[in-house]
Amino acid sequence: MTPEEIMKVVLFFLTVAGSGWAIWWRIEGKVAENRKDIEKVAETLASHKLHVAEQYVSKAGLRETTDQIMEAISGVKAAVDNMTLRVDRIVENQSNSRTQNRS
Incomplete structure (x- = not known):
């Protein structure tokens, strides 16, 4: 293999790895955002349960x-x-x- 072919293969793998990392980073960001939303929903549900227990x-x-x-x-x-x-x-x-x- 010539150095140019090796460089093309290395760049190809770097591109694939970078794309995979970018996709993973976006997915991880969405998961973290959803975790925050789930925590808010859990807090809201807990406060609603307390309200129902106190009022009804x-x-x-x-x-x-x-x-x-x-x-x-x-x-x-x-x-x-x-x-x-x-x-x-x-x-x-x-x-x-x-x-x-x-x-």
């Missing part, structure tokens, strides 16, 4: 609260039913006393 009620907590509200409504219903019975008795007594006064 669990299923068990909601069930417990619903049960307490339903018990309170049942108590109000019972009180209204008792009031209705008492009003009915008062009305019956008044009608009975009117019929007895007329006789």
Whole structure:
């Protein structure tokens, strides 16, 4: 091989190696950029999870609260039913006393 051919082969391999290195460098830059984006997404997700945990009620907590509200409504219903019975008795007594006064 002549020195010119050797130089051409060396330049060819240097060109191929340089192109490979340039491609690798760009890929590595994109990977580093994506890692930063992933870290930001992970931080955002963590803060969202914390917000949800602080602001929203669990299923068990909601069930417990619903049960307490339903018990309170049942108590109000019972009180209204008792009031209705008492009003009915008062009305019956008044009608009975009117019929007895007329006789």
